[in-house]
Amino acid sequence: EGLIEFYDSFKDMFEFFCKNTTIHGTIRLVCSDSNRMKTAFWTLLLLASFGMLYWQFALMFSQYWAYPVVLTMSMHSEPKMFPAITICNLDPYRFELVSEHLVQLDHMAEESIAFLYGIKTSASLFHMNEKNIHIKDLSSIGNLSSSSFKLSQNFSLLRMFDRTYRSGRRHSTVGFRLCNATGGNCFYKTYASGMDAILEWYRFHYMNIMSQLPVIINISDHEEQIEDMVYSCQYDGEPCRPSDYDHFHHPVFGSCYTFNSKGTDPFWTATKPGIPYGLSLILRAEQKDHIPLLSTVAGVKVMIHNHNQTPFLEHEGFDIRPGIATTIGIQQDEVNRLGGNYGRCTTNGNDVNVKLLYNNSYTLQACLHSCFQHIMVRKCGCGYYYYPLPPGAEYCNYNKQPAWGHCFYQLYNRLRNHHLNCFDQCPKPCRESLYKVSAGTAKWPSSKSQDWIRQALRHQNGYNSTSNRKDIAKVTIYYKQLNYQSVNESPLLSENLLLSSMGSQWSLWFGSSVLSVVEMFELLIDTLVLSLLFCYQSFRSKKT
Numbered sequence: 227e228g229l230i231e232f233y234d235s236f237k238d239m240f241e242f243f244c245k246n247t248t249i250h251g252t253i254r255l256v257c258s259d260s261n262r263m264k265t266a267f268w269t270l271l272l273l274a275s276f277g278m279l280y281w282q283f284a285l286m287f288s289q290y291w292a293y294p295v296v297l298t299m300s301m302h303s304e305p306k307m308f309p310a311i312t313i314c315n316l317d318p319y320r321f322e323l324v325s326e327h328l329v330q331l332d333h334m335a336e337e338s339i340a341f342l343y344g345i346k347t348s349a350s351l352f353h354m355n356e357k358n359i360h361i362k363d364l365s366s367i368g369n370l371s372s373s374s375f376k377l378s379q380n381f382s383l384l385r386m387f388d389r390t391y392r393s394g395r396r397h398s399t400v401g402f403r404l405c406n407a408t409g410g411n412c413f414y415k416t417y418a419s420g421m422d423a424i425l426e427w428y429r430f431h432y433m434n435i436m437s438q439l440p441v442i443i444n445i446s447d448h449e450e451q452i453e454d455m456v457y458s459c460q461y462d463g464e465p466c467r468p469s470d471y472d473h474f475h476h477p478v479f480g481s482c483y484t485f486n487s488k489g490t491d492p493f494w495t496a497t498k499p500g501i502p503y504g505l506s507l508i509l510r511a512e513q514k515d516h517i518p519l520l521s522t523v524a525g526v527k528v529m530i531h532n533h534n535q536t537p538f539l540e541h542e543g544f545d546i547r548p549g550i551a552t553t554i555g556i557q558q559d560e561v562n563r564l565g566g567n568y569g570r571c572t573t574n575g576n577d578v579n580v581k582l583l584y585n586n587s588y589t590l591q592a593c594l595h596s597c598f599q600h601i602m603v604r605k606c607g608c609g610y611y612y613y614p615l616p617p618g619a620e621y622c623n624y625n626k627q628p629a630w631g632h633c634f635y636q637l638y639n640r641l642r643n644h645h646l647n648c649f650d651q652c653p654k655p656c657r658e659s660l661y662k663v664s665a666g667t668a669k670w671p672s673s674k675s676q677d678w679i680r681q682a683l684r685h686q687n688g689y690n691s692t693s694n695r696k697d698i699a700k701v702t703i704y705y706k707q708l709n710y711q712s713v714n715e716s717p718l719l720s721e722n723l724l725l726s727s728m729g730s731q732w733s734l735w736f737g738s739s740v741l742s743v744v745e746m747f748e749l750l751i752d753t754l755v756l757s758l759l760f761c762y763q764s765f766r767s768k769k770t
Contacts, residue, residue, distance in 0.1 A: 315482075
């Protein structure tokens with residue numbers, strides 16, 4: 227009895243609660259018990275308040291469990307590392323190991339163009355400046371051109387007429403036919419532009435030819451050096467060093483160099499904004515036309531990207547025109563995502579189900595390409611030539627896999643239409659740096675300065691050209707300002723804000739506090755104890 231307060235009845239307990247609780251309005255239930263109308267009114271009012279309170283609670287919890295986010299933007303200003311810059315000469319190698327097949331493909335292209343448009347193209351248009359690239363340490367392989375590989379004649383370019391316009395002109399498309407392994411389920415890979423159709427048809431055959439090369443080719447010892455492409459390189463007014471770039475070859479964009487790829491050298495720290503403190507390059511943009519149907523663009527490909535990131539030049543980057551000085555200002559934005567219940571993102575890619583085929587850091591494109599390649603190897607039995615291979619796989623070759631083109635284009639259309647699960651398996655990075663660029667161009671060198679500039683390049687770099695500015699270009703990349711914008715995700719409704727909102731609603735409908743909630747729990751406990759006592763008394767009286 228010293229620990230528990232007993233009541234003679236439930237009515238006494240309820241009256242005590244209503245007279246002493248801090249919840250507003252409950253005392254009106256007992257002080258006006260002589261007026262049943264008022265008692266009923268206040269009872270209904272309290273029940274309605276309870277209903278509105280818990281309706282608001284339900285709305286708050288449903289919003290909280292939806293895990294919405296709010297974006298906060300902040301500006302930071304501090305010295306930072308210059309981004310990685312990749313440049314390519316848009317001049318892919320014509321490897322000696324497959325040179326005969328490439329010449330045959332060029333003749334097939336000439337015949338196809340003549341068949342489609344009646345244009346008799348001279349063979350010199352394709353390989354008059356042909357220069358075969360010899361790779362060292364591959365003498366044991368021999369000449370792959372004399373191997374059993376044969377160019378297929380089953381993928382001829384055709385012109386198809388779809389409909390006739392009212393003007394009498396007929397609409398046509400150009401493409402080539404692809405069938406499955408049994409020769410059925412055929413479809414035409416068509417393009418409204420004949421130029422696009424020829425380029426895709428050429429690339430399709432080119433991939434089959436290049437699949438004959440070894441998977442890993444070391445071109446670092448090749449006689450072409452960075453001086454053959456970059457005549458001048460300066461950063462922050464200082465000459466670039468030989469250790470500042472990495473060299474690799476892209477099958478479409480040719481010889482490529484990445485400056486500041488690791489982002490760890492203090493030399494590349496940006497301390498001041500402006501053109502004089504950026505990266506200035508004088509580039510050779512000579513049109514050798516090693517393989518002209520792979521790239522119809524003349525100039526240099528440039529891409530600005532993060533450190534330790536694979537440059538996907540087919541998706542990003544921009545072209546630098548020969549005979550032009552291009553000035554590119556960059557502005558960095560940083561995005562920080564919450565992840566977890568607030569959205570899918572990955573810190574370093576270790577928690578992603580897709581095994582990356584690239585040796586650099588995780589990016590969305592690297593994951594999508596790796597996911598597609600894994601599916602391609604599983605469904606088609608071989609890999610897409612432009613992506614790295616999983617262990618134990620081989621690149622597609624229509625001599626070995628005649629239907630791989632049919633399989634590839636169907637899978638690629640499914641990926642493009644988001645029907646493959648690659649977009650579900652590949653989340654965005656939780657932390658990502660984005661670069662916004664703005665560019666300006668001017669004719670370079672000018673008519674009055676081109677003579678002495680050519681003379682200076684001739685003495686310094688062995689430059690020799692009479693093409694009147696058509697084979698050199700200048701590009702300057704710089705930070706417009708060092709302050710960068712950071713976009714951060716934060717919870718729209720955190721635990722603290724949820725409790726605060728619940729307290730506000732409780733005060734709104736009952737004008738009380740957390741202690742009032744404790745009083746209600748006390749009432750429930752007293753009701754339970756009193757019920758047990760009454761049941762015990764009833765049981766004992768019946769037993770007696």
